[in-house]
Structures are given as C-alpha cells and as structure tokens.
Amino acid sequence: MAIKLVITDIHASYGSVRALMGVSLNLQSGQTVALLGTNGNGKSTLMKCVMGMVKPSSGSILLEIDGEHFDLTKLSTQEIVNLGVALVPEGRRLFPKLTVQENLLLGAFRPAARAEIATNLEFCYEAFPLLKERQHQLACSMSGGQQQMLAIARALMSSPKLLLIDEPSVGLSPLLVSTTITKIKELKEKYNLTVLMAEQSFHQAMRIADYGYIIVHGEIVFHSNVDELQNNQMIKSFYLGA
Amino acid sequence: MISLDLLFEAVIFGVLLGSFYAAVSLGLSVAFGLLDVPYVAHPALLVLGAYCIYLLGTLGLDPIVSGILLMPVFFILGILIYRIYYETFEKRGSDTDVRGLAFFFGLAFIIEVCLILVFGVDQRTVRASYIGSSLEIGEYRLPYRMLVAFAIAITLTVALTQYFSKTFTGRAIKAVGQDQEALRLMGADPVKIKQLAFGIATAINALAGAMLVIVGPVDPSMDRIYIGRTFCVVVLAGLGSMSGTLVAGLVLGITESVVLMTLGASWAPAVSFGLLLVMLGVRPQGLFGR
Amino acid sequence: MKFWISSLSLLAFFFVLTLLGVNEYFFFAGFVVLQFIVLATAWNILGGYAGYVNFGVPAFLAVGAYSAVVLFKAISAPIVVQILGGGVMAGLLGLGVGLLTLKLRGIFFSIATVAVVFILETCVNNWRYVGGATGLQLTRPEGLWLFSTYTRFLFFMMSLLALIAVATARYVQTSYLGRGLRAVRDSEEAAECSGVPTLKLKLIACTVSGALMGVAGAPMPMYLSFVEPTSIFNLSYAISALGMPIIGGTSHWVGPLIGAIVLATVQQVVTVTISSELNVLVLGVLLIVFVIAAPDGIIGLFKKWKRFSK
C-alpha cells in the first residue's frame, strides 16, 4: 500500500493562528516525519490545511495512494477522511459527554472502517488495555494522558493509511509524554503506518521520527534526517530564540 | 388528610400522564437537548400534528395509524425548518440568540393562528375503540386511552435510545452538539447530521400529536401550556438524555397529578412552570445532566 | 432639545384632539397604539440594548393591571396612583427577573420568563379578591378634569406615558448606561474587564423595562372597565412587544417607536375589518420576514438606503 504526500509552497492563514509562508514538505510510505517548532508558528495550521479544515491561499497538497492522485485542497474534510487520512487533533477534541466506547465507535464512521470495526476495536483494547477497562466511562472524566490514548485509538479506529498527530504532548506531564511517544512508535512499527507528527518537544520527536522539519514564523527554516538534526547546534537557537 | 388509596390512584394516573409528557418532549430533547437549537416552536408542531390526525380521523383512520403515516411528512417538514434556520442563522454565525428565538416564536404563532383560522377555536377530538373505555383493576379505573399513550411513550423512548446508541448516525447526532469540528474529523458532515436529527425530532411530533389528541380534546392555543411542560421535562432530564426524558416526564406527571388531586385543577398548570423555574435556578444541567 | 420640542407639541396636539368632537372610536384605538409604543420601547431596553429576550411581557402587564385593581378596590385610589403602584410592582418583578440573568442566558432566560407568566396567571386565577378566573367588573368614574369622557382622559394619559417611556429609552441609550448595556450584549466578559458593572446594569435594565411595562398595564382595567386573567396573560402581547422592536430596529430608540406605530395601527385596522386572529398572523409573518431578510429592521433598511443613495 504505497502512499505519498507532497506539499508544495503552501501560503495560508487561519484566524489569529500563524500564517504559512511558502511551506513545502513531503512524506514517503512508512516514513515518520516530525514538524518541529514552538507553538504559534504554523504547525497546526499546516495540519489543518492537509485535513481540508483550512483552505490555503496558494500552493498544492497532493496525496498519492496506490498510484491514484488526489488534490486535497479541492476536497472537503469528510472526503479526505474517507480516503484514509486521520488526524489526532491538537487538544484531543474528544466527545466529552460520550463514553470511551462511543468515542471509539465514532472513529470508525467512514464506510471502509465500518467493515473492520470488530478487529479494530479489539486491536485498540489490546494496544490500550486501560481503555477496555473504562469503556463505559465518560471521556471527560479521564485524565489528560488517558484522553490522549483515547484520541489516538479513535483515529486508529478509522484504519488510516496516513496518520496525522497534532502536538500529542500538550498538557501532559513529561513522564506521560514519553509513554505516549513510545506507544505511537510501537503502533507505527507494528502496522508500518505513515505518520506526520507536529510536536513541540524536540527530544521526544527525535525518538520516533525518520526526518524532521523546523518551522519558525510560518517558514521551514531547516530540514534534514534525524541524525543530522540531533547534533545541530542551530536547533536550540530556533527553539529558544537566543 | 387525603386518603392513601386516593393518593395511590393519583400516582398511577401520574405515571400514565408522565409517560405522555415524556413522549411529547422527546422531539425537543433531540432538537434542543442535543443540538442546542432554541426550538420553542416544538409544541406548536405537536398541536399541528394533533390537528392533522384529527383531519385523517374524519376520513375514518385510527389515530395511531395516521400518526405513523404522517411521520415521513413531518420528517421532511423538520428538515425544511432546519434548512431555513441553518441558512439564516447558523451559517452566518450571527448572534443567533435574539433572532433565533424570535424566528421560532414567530413560527409557533403562525402555526397557532393558521389552525384557528382553519379550524376555529373550539376543541376537536378523535374517535377510537380505546378512547372512552377503561381497564378495571380492583377498584381503580385506568382509561385505555392513557394506557395506549403509555405504551407508545415507552416504545418511542426505547426505540430512540437504541437508535442513538446502536447506529452510526445516531451516535453522530449525539456527538454533533458536543464538538462539531471533531465530528467532521470522523468523516461525517455536521450539517447533514443536524438536518437528520431535526427531521427525526419533528417526525416524532406526528406520533406524539396522535397521543395528544387521543389523551384529550385539542385546541389551537394549547401549544402555550406545552412550552412549559416540554421545556420543564427536557431541562429536568438534563440536556440530551433520552432515558432521562422518560424519568423527568414521570416526575412531572406524578407531581401534576398529585397537585391536581390535592389543590385542584386550577393550580395544575403552575406545576410544570414552577418546577422548571426551580430547576433552571438550582440545577440547570438537570437531574441526569452529564 | 429638538426631541423635547417635538414631543411636547405632539402631546399638546393630542390634548386639543380630546376636546374636539372626534369620533370616540379614535381614542379607543389610539389608546392601544400608544400602549404598544410603551410596551415595545420598554421591551427594547432589555431585549435590544442588553440582548436578553423577555417572553414574559404579559406577566408585567398583568402585575401593573392587578396592582391597579387592588389599589382601586382597597382605597379607590385615583388613576395616577394606580399607574404608579403598577409601575413599582412591575419594577420589583423586573428586579426579580433580572436576578435570573445572573445564571441564565439566551433561551434559558426566555423560557424562565415564560414560566413567570404561567405561574402568575395560576395565582391570579385562584385569587378571589381580584375576581379570580372569571374576572372583575369595575365601574369607571365619569369624565375627569377637562376631559368629556374617561376614554379621552385615558388616551391622553397613555400618550403621556408613551412620552415618558420613549424619553427614558432615549436617556438610557445616549447615557453611559446604554453604552454599558451594548458592551454587555456584544461581549459580557470583555465588558466586565473594561470596568462595566455588568450585573448592576442588567438589573437596572430589567427593573426599568419591567416598570414601564407595568405602567402600560395599569390603566387597562379602567380602560375596559373589566379585567380577567385569560385576556391579559395572553402571549400575543409578548410576540407584539418582541416583534415591533425587531421590525422597527432594535439598535435605536426610534426603532420600537416606528415598529409599534406601524404594526399597532395595522392590527387595529385588521381587527376591525377582518378578525383579531389575523392581526397576530400578520405580526408573526412580518416578524419572520424581518428576522430573516432585514435583521436591523426598518431603520437598518433606511440607513442602507441612505448610504446607497448618497
């Protein structure tokens, strides 16, 4: 199942959130790409453009699945999700007054995922045993870390071909951040998911990314494979504005 | 002191009355409880349903049968009303509060006045085998028409609860009011889901309208007292919980029937509104609000 | 100043009118139109300026009317005292309703005001002293001061009340109160952080609006020389008091005035020529049309037309 995402020269702004000024990025099958930078720099805006929630003013977003080409800027969010693209949104956006199970079942709303609902549910409960225990509990009554797990599981319920994760570490204590990232790494490898992850925490992202892009003020200022990123001194200055 | 078995009879009658109140409030529980649409025209739709049943009754149709026949018509009517509301208010995101309320309040009055102009102000009833006779248990006489209303109420509530928990669109309807953007991320179109929910909410009014005219004669301005009763039940139930609506309906029915028996009919109308005011003040999220 | 000159001369004109041999029906209908001016203007102080939709207009009318009845029956108070009493009691009800705004907004506030109507109606139905559900006959005194008939006197009294209502609305709108209330309507949170005592302003608006509605209701028992709950606790008063400002335009005190004059006159004509139900239908339809097509009402259209034609 070959998948390719090619983003070229995207310009976009979204309410008060950072404008994007000519962002280009691409993602190969099975690859995990990290989008790095402190928040308010455009990471979420880019994710929203890919999901069709924000219409870029110029530039193109092409998704290739098994040889078939789709221009995501022309599709609605529903159509993009139906192609097999899933987003774990910033701030998780669970349905607070619905139970864990109801949230998960809603994840499988798209027709293709409904057929595999039993296997996906069983897989989620096995990957996140806590969710199985609390399946009849309301989403709002769960802690930050548990909600993050539920949000990821809900996205997996749609058996996605391309998984987008927007700032999973927000609001989590450092310990929980590393367990979340470890779980994503595990799932990614087990089902060779193609993942695009926006993350503030540089070191955490490095644990699972193959390739990284640094975005500052809506522009990609640096991108390279992970090892080069690791030992590059400039990174700290971008992050801390020293 | 009122005798115990009189009180017992009042409670039994209250259960039957309460289940009827629950059934007529289910539509509002969906439209207002789940979707937060200020649907003050819901009771007017109810009375409109009752009059349509009366009309079909003159052709000899049994009220429940005509109620079921009418459901698809009211389903489309509901979708139409929502489209107008969506295009004028929700889409433009303007302050829907004042004008949204005025829209539905105006709609309720238009329906009421049209009914007066067409049918006049005097009351209308329907005939059916189960209206007028009662079931005798010991020395209690339970009117069949109330038992029928009770049965319909229970089946409607169970059917709706199942729909909302077992089907995909049902769950989506429950979710759309909580986070519309997140539902879009699940691959559902929130506008279509809300439209479907509104269609269902209004379709229920066809069957509930049948119950209204079965339980007693109807007149055009009956919708005003039902604004109190339906909103009391929905607020009491906690927004958007179907089973809560049934229980809240029973609470209102029993309270009203006991007050009817003790203080007399003249105090009954104030019960639902009094309860509503207390609930709004003390616990706006209702008994079962989550 | 222009406001005071024009309104006082209008008042003088009405006074002269009562002396002339004009057909009695004119004063009978005129009273209703003026009453709606007071109602619509009063509703707009809370609904238009602060954005809280009060459906409970009949309750305030009834509190005004029944306070007048009690004052008349108990101490046969003159009409002026009845009006003052009605205004004070309705103002207190307004304060009570205002406290609701502490917790309730939007539809919850509106539904609570509907509840007040039905609760008060049930209480009055069970209150023998004021005639309960069957109502009460009241004997009207003969003509008063220089007015040949009592209806002419009431007509002039209501025109005076209309002036007071419009002047109050004008004062509220142009003073810091109006600015504060509009800030509360646009964003209550930002208003609180700009030093606006939001609760105090909402209470003032509710009390003033309530008192003015009470004052509009107080002369009704004398006007009809009969009072009964079902006719006064009628929700169509709510639809009128809400519809007229929305049709006229809620952002300026002239809006409710225009809306009331236009619609109340149409209603009087329709009631006489066809049927009273039809006038509620006319109002309902116009309300929906304006809410959808012209959200800023007649003055909105006028402003657009003026800007367009410049």
Add this chain to the structure above:
Amino acid sequence: METLLKITELTKNFGGFTALSGVNLEVGAGERLGLIGPNGSGKTTLINCISGAFNQSQGSIELKGREITGLKAYQRTRLGISRSFQIPRPFSSMTVLENLLVPIAFVGGSDGPKEVEEAMAILQQMGLHLKAHLQSNKLSQVELRKMELARAMAAKPKLLISDEAMAGLAGAEVDEILQILFDLNATGITVIMIEHIMQAVMKFSQRVVCLDTGKIICQGTPSEIVKDPHVQRAYLGD
C-alpha cells in the same frame, strides 16, 4: 523597585484537575515581566485569577498591599488591573472609538468631549486614529490586537496584562506591538507579557518567570532563563 502586585500560595483547581498549585510571585511597579511556559502550564489560569475572571481556590493576591481576592473583575479594572484577550473580543456593534469610550466612561466616570480627545490620543499612539469611526468588526487581525491594547490603556491601568497579543502575527507586526508595549511601560505602567514568541519575550522582559504544570519552575533575567535546564526540558522535552 516597590512591589505593585504580590501573589502568595495561589492554587486553582477545576474539579480534579489542578491548574495552579502554590504559586508565589511579586511584581514590581513599572517592571516588564515575561511569563512563559508550554501550553496547559497554567499561564492563562494565573492571569484569569489576577484579573478576577476566576476566583482562586486558595492563596491571596494583593495590589499595592491591598487584598483584592473578593473583588469582581470590573472592580479590579477600576483599581488599575487591565488585560487584553488572547482571542480579541471587540464590542462588534460599536466603532473603534466607542470601544475605548466604554472603559473611559466606566473607569473614569464620564465620557464627554474631553474623554473623546483622550481616546483619540490613545488611538493615535496605536496608529489607529484614522480608523476611529470604523465599525470594529471590520478591523484586520493586527488592528484588533492593537484595539484590545488601546482599550486596556483606556482604563488607565497601573498593571497591564498582555495575553499573547502577538500570537500569529507577521515579524513586522510583532515589532510594532512590541514597540507599543515598550512605550506604555515607559509611561510607568507595569506590564506582564505572555507570549510564545521567544525573541519578543527575551527582548522585552527585565525578568522572566517560567511556569510548567501549574508551578513556577524558575525565574530570572532572560539570559539566565535561556540557559536554565528546567526551561529547556519544559520547552524541548527531556
């Protein structure tokens, strides 16, 4: 530097979740204080407690030695605590000038011609005077931010809290807002700045406080903060 604001053992929890636990902070009169920390660290909760939008669960807040915990937000604004909002909240039915006349009327007590001049002066300072009579919902994003600051200024504050006034703005616009805040501080107004744009915070602040998971993890001059391991861990992740 004499103390303007003193916060002792401030704690705030929502249901089970503790947003702030035992925060102690003193802000000097005329100081430029930066407040940083990752999302969800409690920054917004802290300023909501100071401005009166929330009531804290425990702890006290003193303005110039006077306890203000019981006061409502509008009373605190009148005492000199002004704030702008992260997501601008204009009075959309009013013009830009009228937006400023609300705080002037309700804090100053009158709004005659003299006050209109005062408002125009503030707008002049913000570069918005040409748009004074424009309906406020027609302003651009950066103009809305400037009007928020202008409205906060119109309340004659002693303490101005700028809540992410620069989030999402272009480089040049960031510098504009930064210069405005510098000018305001120069007139003796204490400023607490909350931003994610590190260059802006480091350039503006005399002292920077870093919050994480509801606690102050360190404070110091900008150069100290950048080198502090806690901050790096909070921002870069361990």
